[in-house]
Amino acid sequence: MKEIRYPENADLRQLLRFSDKDGLIWLGEHRMVLLHSAALSELRKELIESVGAEQARRILTRMGFASGMRDAELARKIRGSGNLVDAFVVGPQLHMLEGCVEVEPVRLDIDAEAGKFHGEFIWRQSWEAEVHVQQFGEVDHPVCWMMIGYASGYTSAFMGRFILYRETECAATGDGHCHIVGKPVEDWPDAHELTPYFEPDSIVGRLLELREEVEAMRQRIACPRSIPNLIGTAAGFRNAYELVTKAADTNVTVLLLGETGVGKERFARALHELSPRKAAPFVAVNCAALPDELIESELFGVERGAFTGAHASRAGKFERADGGTLFLDEVGELPLPAQAKLLRVLQEGEIERLGDERTRKINVRLVAATNVDLQEAVAAGRFRRDLYYRLNVYPVTIPPLRERVSDIPPLVEAMNARFCSLHAKRIAGITDKAMLALKSHHWPGNVRELENVIERGVILAPANGWVEAEHLFVGTVPVPDAHACIDRSGKLGSQAPAGHDLPDAVLDAGLSLEALEQDILQRAVQRAKGNLAAAARMLGMTRPQLNYRLKKQSARGGESAAAGC
Known part of the structure; x- marks a missing residue:
């Protein structure tokens, strides 16, 4: 298939004019308004909560449809006499220029005379998917309603017939991007399910019905069981969440898997807090931090005189956790002798202190965690096969932060509040640019690294001010690309950011x-x-x-x- 290339958008940028004297913004002959995406997010939330998701979808879809039709007028005016494809892609280019989304063409078949159309596009950085996830978390259905309305309105006006788009993938459902497909309404076998969203409808009657439904729901809704100190709605996180809640009321040994810094100890504490053992002790041990010669005495206890320096009998971690939960972090680092004793504890429910011949019964819920591949360690002879099978009864994999990008905003909000309290400092919040930088980072250190970055940002940001990208990634903030700006005549023009490619900018200016x-x-x-x-x-x-x-x-x-x- 022939690659679709966007023509230079200078003709479109010239349409956008700012007049600060009279407070007007123009796109061609159409008046525009700059709005914070946060304000649109609140409007969207209010609509969904007041009139329901279906009615909100109808309203937003029709808003987008009207916007798309207006932009189709500009397309015909600006490039109507040229190449048909170049004329059509005015819509995607304007959609990007208006700050809605990054549009990548995948397939575009147009036969205006025959009325045939088939278009497929990838959407990245969808504002609508982003704000929906911020308000409601990841969902199981597409949510770019206004943007789908825009695509349908634009293409319908361009083609002179109703072209219906649907979202086959959506970033709000956990996909890496959104994917849309558009074709004539009669080519969709389930068009009757989608066309009502494009039709006008009085909401007064619906509001009266909803009032009764809401009152009934208030009587039925119960607060869902939540895990303390755990924040996240991404699919992988929710899966780990559900596994932990199901295991909480049992005594099964849980093995927490995941990279360093994903929050394995938080999950272990949450499991303890949700279990019947919550009133008993929670004891955490980092096996990698203990010298090999002290591991057995730390875990199982020691009797007086068992070795040089053992001047008194001492209970180990298992005894201290009796009745409660023992969390063994980095269990893959245990030496083989300690692994053998641990296996006996799991099988018999009893321990033997170092230097003692008596056995002691214990009642402990074991939660183990590791960031190493235990199967590989078993094959290499570093970990006992029988212990691996005993620990791997109920594995829970915690996803890395880079796989749950939608959880970054709520995590940042919670961390920001905590560090503001810790450092007795008031911060207005995180700028959009800073949040974008956080979402774009790879996070090799996961949530622990994010905590460090946010704490640094709170410390460096001015009091009552905003945490900016430069406060978060000191000395490592990537230099932004050239961006659109307003020149002296009030038109949008291309300008390199301050301090970047200044010599090129001077030479290009002809000075x-x-x-x-x-x-x-x-x-x-x-x-x-x-x-x-x-x-x-x-x-x-x-x-x-x-x-x-x-x-x-x-x-x-x-x-x-x-x-x-």
């Missing part, structure tokens, strides 16, 4: 070195309000050096004036 120096010197003097010493400090030079350059420029100006006489 001479002499003119550039003159502009910089004059700007520094203006900012310093005529104070030459302050202007010199801005420029990193002494006042005599600045004075010399200004006089030199003045002399050049005089020569130019004389030459023109």
Whole structure:
């Protein structure tokens, strides 16, 4: 299939004009409004909670449909006389320019005369999927209702017939991106299920019905069982969540698997808090932090005189956790002798202190955790096969943070509140750019690394201010690409960010070195309000050096004036 390439969008950027004097923004002849995505998120939430998801979907779909039809007018006006594909992709390009989504064409078959159409596109960075997940968590159905309405409205107006789009993949369901397919309504066998969302409908009667339904639901709704100190709605996290809740009321040995920093101890504590043992002790042991010669005495206890330095009898971790839960972190690091004793404890429910011949009955719920491949350790002879089978009765895999990106905003919110309290500091929140940087990071250290980054951000951010990307990733913030900005005429133009590719920007502007120096010197003097010493400090030079350059420029100006006489 022929690759679809977007034409240069300079013709579209020129349509967008800002007029700060009268507070108007124009896209061609259409007035536009800049809104915070957070405000749209609140509107969406209010609609869903007040009139229900179905009615909210209808309203938002029709809003998007109307917007798409307006943009189709621009497409015909701007590129109507050219290539048909170039004219059509005005819609995707405008959708990106308007900040809604990144659109990647996959397939585009258009026959305007025959009325045939088939379009497939990948959506990335969908604002609608993002805000829905922030408000409601990951869901099991597509949620880009307004954007689907836009695509359908735009293509229907462009083609002169109803083209229906549906979302076959959605980032809000845990997919990596959204995927949409559009074709004539009659080509969809289930079109009757989708077309009602595009039709006008009075919501007054529906609101009256909903009032009774809401009152009835209030009587039935019970607070769901929640896991303390665990935050997340991503599919992998929910799966681990459900496994833990099912195991909580039993005595099964649980094996927590996952990378370093995913929160295995938090899951172990949550399992304990949800179990009938919650009133008894929770004892945590990091097996990797104990020297081999002390592991057995720490776990199983020691009798006086068992070895040099054992001046008193001492209970081990198993006895201290009697009646409760013992969490063995990094269990794969246990030496083989300790593994043999651990297996006996699991099988017989009794321990033997080091240097003692008596056995002691214990009642302990064991939760083990590891970030190593125990099967590989068994094959290498580093871990007992029988112990592995005994521990692997009920494995729970905790996903890494990079696989639950949708959980980052609520995690950040909770961490921000905690560290603000810890450091007695008030922070307004996290900027959108900072949140995007957090979502784009690979997180090799998982939730533990995120905690460190957020704490650093809270400390570095100004009081009552916002945590910015530079506060989070000190010295490692990736340089942003060239972005659209407003020039002096009020039009959108391409500009490189400050400090990046400045030489290219100067050369592209066609400025001479002499003119550039003159502009910089004059700007520094203006900012310093005529104070030459302050202007010199801005420029990193002494006042005599600045004075010399200004006089030199003045002399050049005089020569130019004389030459023109």
